[in-house]
Amino acid sequence: MVALTFDDGPGPRTSEILDQLKKYNAHATFFMLGKNVKSYPDAVKQMLKDGNELGNHSYDHQQLTKIDAEAIAKEVNDTNENIKNICGSPATVLRPPYGAINDTVKSSVGMPMILWNVDTLDWKTRNAQKTIDTVLSQVKDGDIVLMHDLYEQSAIAAETLIPELTKRGYQLVTVSEMAELRGGMAAGHSYGHFR
Ligand code: ZN
Numbered sequence: 481m482v483a484l485t486f487d488d489g490p491g492p493r494t495s496e497i498l499d500q501l502k503k504y505n506a507h508a509t510f511f512m513l514g515k516n517v518k519s520y521p522d523a524v525k526q527m528l529k530d531g532n533e534l535g536n537h538s539y540d541h542q543q544l545t546k547i548d549a550e551a552i553a554k555e556v557n558d559t560n561e562n563i564k565n566i567c568g569s570p571a572t573v574l575r576p577p578y579g580a581i582n583d584t585v586k587s588s589v590g591m592p593m594i595l596w597n598v599d600t601l602d603w604k605t606r607n608a609q610k611t612i613d614t615v616l617s618q619v620k621d622g623d624i625v626l627m628h629d630l631y632e633q634s635a636i637a638a639e640t641l642i643p644e645l646t647k648r649g650y651q652l653v654t655v656s657e658m659a660e661l662r663g664g665m666a667a668g669h670s671y672g673h674f675r
Contacts, residue, residue, distance in 0.1 A: 481658050482619055482650045483674075484508040484638070485596060486629035487537055487575060488603075490520035493635035498526050500639045506652035507532050509594070510629065511575040514539035514559030517566060524566045533654035534563055536571035536591065544589075545580040552588040573655050573665070581670055592665035594655050595672040596626035602634040611637035616644065622662065622675040624655065 486497065490512055501508055510527055512535060517524050527534060538544065538555040547555070560570035574591040581593060598618050602611040611634060615625055628634050645652060659665045662674040 481621060481653050481661075481674075482645055483624045483653055483655045483658050484627065484641070485511060485535070485575070485594065485624060485655065486627050486634075486638075487511045488513060488516075488541070489629040490516055490523040491630040493632060494520060494523040494629045495526065496635050497629055497638045498523060498530060498532070500642045501532065501652070502530050504642050504646050504652070506642050506646060507654045507657065508652065509533040509535050509573065509655045511535035511537035511573075511594075512559070512563065512571070513537050513541055514555070514562045517559075517562045521566045524563060528567045528569060531654075533573065533656055534567070534569060534571040535594065535655075536560055536563070536574040538577050541577045543578055543580045544576045544585045545582045549584050549588040552585060553590075556589055556591065586668040586670075590667050592659075592667055593670040594624065595670055596624045597673045598623050598625040600625065600627050600634075600637070602631060602637065603628050606631055606633045608633040608636040608640070612640050612644075615641055619645070619650070621650075622658070622673050624671075624673055
């Protein structure tokens with residue numbers, strides 16, 4: 481099993497990634513910014529309908545370790561409310577921007593926090609082939625792969641990775657699907673992979 485995760489969207493390329501996931505009966509998790517979801521309501525609805533996981537990535541990409549408990553709760557809740565207003569369900573998992581976590585964050589978010597252990601650096605290279613090569617050279621069972629659905633080159637990479645990982649025998653699942661089979665998750669705790 482591998483969990484592909486896409487941060488910072490939804491954006492103009494999100495629906496292409498969703499179409500490709502659907503074509504291969506694959507699932508992924510989308511860690512969305514609360515400020516973006518209203519611009520792409522159809523993508524958010526499609527995520528849920530197709531069995532993907534709705535993730536919360538704060539409202540406007542705040543580093544949660546730099547704000548107080550009340551502000552953290554607002555970032556999380558405003559995002560969940562926007563997602564729920566569109567598709568009827570809030571996010572089920574949270575990825576803190578930059579992976580930044582401290583004790584205040586742990587006690588304020590009220591959701592499991594999902595990190596990653598394969599970092600494609602797709603936002604930096606903006607090169608589909610490099611993203612593909614990074615994933616295929618590193619990926620193992622139980623990994624959580626970090627990508628971003630905002631960029632054209634990341635969407636192109638995902639469109640190759642989804643069939644290729646499937647062909648190599650990996651089941652592409654959501655974070656919660658993987659967690660359920662491998663020890664579960666709890667609010668305020670963080671996870672970088674599931675072995
Ligand atoms: Zn981010």
